[in-house]
Amino acid sequence: MLLEMERISKSYGDVNANRGINYNLKAGEVHAIVGENGAGKTTLMRILYGMEQPSSGSIKLNGKEVFFNDPKEAIRHGIGMVHQHFMLFPNFTVAENIVIGKEPGVIKFDRKAAVAQVEALSKNYGIKVDPLAKVGDCPLGVQQRVEILKVLYQGAEIIILDEPTGVLTPLEVKELLEAIKALTLKGKSFILISHKLNEVMSAADRITVLRDGEVTGVVEASDTDVEQLSNLMVGRALAPSIKQPSMPKHPVLELNNVSLSGGGSKKLLDSISLQVRAGEIVGIAGISGNGQSELIQVIAGLLSPDHGKISLLGANMTGRNARDLRDAGLAHIPEDRYIWGANKSATVAETGVMGHQRRLQRFGILKRKVIRGLVSDWIKQYSIKAGSLDNQTQNLSGGNLQKLIVARELAQNTPFLIAAEPTRGVDIGAMETIHDQLLRKRDGGGAILLISSELSEVLKLSDRIIVMYEGAIAGELQVGEATEEKLSLLMAGGKRNE
Numbered sequence: 001m002l003l004e005m006e007r008i009s010k011s012y013g014d015v016n017a018n019r020g021i022n023y024n025l026k027a028g029e030v031h032a033i034v035g036e037n038g039a040g041k042t043t044l045m046r047i048l049y050g051m052e053q054p055s056s057g058s059i060k061l062n063g064k065e066v067f068f069n070d071p072k073e074a075i076r077h078g079i080g081m082v083h084q085h086f087m088l089f090p091n092f093t094v095a096e097n098i099v100i101g102k103e104p105g106v107i108k109f110d111r112k113a114a115v116a117q118v119e120a121l122s123k124n125y126g127i128k129v130d131p132l133a134k135v136g137d138c139p140l141g142v143q144q145r146v147e148i149l150k151v152l153y154q155g156a157e158i159i160i161l162d163e164p165t166g167v168l169t170p171l172e173v174k175e176l177l178e179a180i181k182a183l184t185l186k187g188k189s190f191i192l193i194s195h196k197l198n199e200v201m202s203a204a205d206r207i208t209v210l211r212d213g214e215v216t217g218v219v220e221a222s223d224t225d226v227e228q229l230s231n232l233m234v235g236r237a238l239a240p241s242i243k244q245p246s247m248p249k250h251p252v253l254e255l256n257n258v259s260l261s262g263g264g265s266k267k268l269l270d271s272i273s274l275q276v277r278a279g280e281i282v283g284i285a286g287i288s289g290n291g292q293s294e295l296i297q298v299i300a301g302l303l304s305p306d307h308g309k310i311s312l313l314g315a316n317m318t319g320r321n322a323r324d325l326r327d328a329g330l331a332h333i334p335e336d337r338y339i340w341g342a343n344k345s346a347t348v349a350e351t352g353v354m355g356h357q358r359r360l361q362r363f364g365i366l367k368r369k370v371i372r373g374l375v376s377d378w379i380k381q382y383s384i385k386a387g388s389l390d391n392q393t394q395n396l397s398g399g400n401l402q403k404l405i406v407a408r409e410l411a412q413n414t415p416f417l418i419a420a421e422p423t424r425g426v427d428i429g430a431m432e433t434i435h436d437q438l439l440r441k442r443d444g445g446g447a448i449l450l451i452s453s454e455l456s457e458v459l460k461l462s463d464r465i466i467v468m469y470e471g472a473i474a475g476e477l478q479v480g481e482a483t484e485e486k487l488s489l490l491m492a493g494g495k496r497n498e
C-alpha cells in the first residue's frame, strides 16, 4: 500500500475534527473523500500535508512510518497539495510560478532553464500551459494546471486536490478529469476532496465517507450511487426542492446601459440593461471572467460604472456606495467569502452581523445580546458547525463559513438579493437548504440575481437566464427553453439570441 493513515485523531479544544480515521491509497488510484461541511476532510489532508500534527495516529508511506513537521517535509516525501484557493503569484509567469522554491541556476535564477524544464514537464504529462504567460492573465482552469504542474515539478507522487472543480467551467472540469486519468496511468495517485458526487463517481476508484470526524463507509465508485453516498454522509436520502411557477411583480433592480471600462479600449461591462422583478430569480450564466464579477460589484456599490444608470426600487443608485445600497434594500452573498464576506480574525458572532451592524446598534453601541441570539438561531437553522460564538471565523470550515454568510444575508429580509455562488463549497444537504431558502425568498416577493458557475444550479433556481460573454449580454432564455447545451453555446460566444 502506498499510503496508510491509521487511527488519525485531531482535536481543537472541544472539537474532535478527526476521530480515529483509517484511510489508505494505492499507487495509481484516485481515492476520494466526501462528507458534510465540517466532517473533517480538510483537517485530515492538512495532517497528511504536514500543516497540522495529529493528536494521535500514524502515517505510513510504502509501509514505513513517517512524521511531517511541515509541508516541506511532506513535499520531500512526494506529497503535493492543490488548495481550494490557488496560491500563485499573479504577476509572475507560469514558468516562474512552477519552479519557485526550487529554481534552476547556480548563483542566479536561470530563466531559460526554467522555461525549458516547464516545457518538458508539460509535454511529459500532457498538461498544456504557456510557460511565458503571466499567471494573472490566465483563466482559472489554466491556473489550476499550473498548480498541478508545480506539485509535479516538486516530485509529487500523491496529489491532494481540495475541491478542485469549484471554480471551473464544465469544459475545464472535463479537461481536469482527463488530466487526472492520464496522470494515474503514469503511476500518480490522487486524493480528491469534493462535494460534487457525480464528479466523484466518474473520477474516483474508491470513496471514503466521513461524518462528524469518523469514517462511515469506504465504497468502490463502481458499486455505489448518489443516494447511498448521501445516506452515508448525512444519514438520510435527499428530497429535492420543489419550485412553483414564478409570479413576478414590479421591477426592483434596473440597469440601463451600464458600462465599465477596464482601462484602454477594453470594456469590462458593455451596455448592460436588465431588470430583476419582485418574485423572480434571474440567473446569470457565463464562463468566469466575462464580466460577472464586475456586474456584481457595480450593482453592490463596490465599483462605479462609467456610463448608465442603476436603480433600486425606483431610486437612482448610480455611483452610490455599498452602505447606501444596503440601506436601500440590498443583501449580498459575495462571490468570494474571504474577500468580501468575512473577516478571518473576527468572531463567529461578529461575522454573523458584518455589513448589517447599523441595524443592530443603539446610540453607536452594538446590541450584543440580540446579535448573539440571532446568530445562534441561524447556526441551528442551517446546521452550522461553528464551535462557540466567540470562535474565530478562520477556524470555521469553508462550507460552514459559507452557510453563515448565506444565513446572514437571507435573514435581512431585503427586497433585493445578489446571490453569487451561494452554494460554493457547501455539502449536498446544505445546498438543499440554501436552494429552499432562496426559493422561499422569491415566493415571498424577493427579487434575486443569481450568479453561479454551476449551470445545474442556474437552471434549477432561475425563472429567466441571462448569459454574459465578454462583458455584454449574449442572450436571454426563459427557464422552460434553457438547456445546458443552449447555455454553453451562448457562454462560448455563440449566436446572440434575439
Ligand SMILES: Nc1ncnc2c1ncn2[C@@H]1O[C@H](COP(=O)(O)OP(=O)(O)OP(=O)(O)O)[C@@H](O)[C@H]1O
Pocket: 012, 015, 016, 017, 035, 036, 037, 038, 039, 040, 041, 042, 043, 044, 385, 386, 387, 395, 396, 397, 398, 399, 400, 425, 427
Ligand atoms: N484551527 C482550528 N481551530 C478550531 N477548530 C477547527 C480548526 N480547524 C478546523 N476546525 C474544526 O474542525 C472541524 C472539521 O473541519 P474541516 O475543515 O476539516 O471540515 P471539512 O470536512 O473540510 O469541511 P468543508 O466541507 O466545509 O470544507 C470543523 O468543525 C471546524 O470548525
